Amino acid sequence: MALTRDRIRQDVADVLGEEPEDIADDENLADLGLDSVRIMTLVERWRREGATIAFVELAEEPSVENWWALLKERV
Incomplete structure (x- = not known):
């Protein structure tokens, strides 16, 4: 499955219940x-899907919008 804004939101929802x-x-x-976990x-x-991202990048600005801005160019 491709990493999209909706996929980011779905994955976040999954880990948060x-x-x-x-x-x-x-x-x-x-x-x-x-x-952090x-x-x-x-x-x-x-990363398993091919994204090049570091923990600290996500931790600094934790929102779907910010994460999509980071990830859309790195997949």
Whole structure:
């Protein structure tokens, strides 16, 4: 499956136990309970799909919008 904005949202929802439609693009994912362990889960998942991303890049600005801006050029 290709890494898209919707896929990022789906993966985040999966690790948080939320519905994708409940996660806004600009919402701070830390406020929803996203912690470092879950971020590492996402990093590893996306690396397996070919994305070149580091934990610190995701941790600095945890939102679907920011992550998509980082990842869309790196897959």
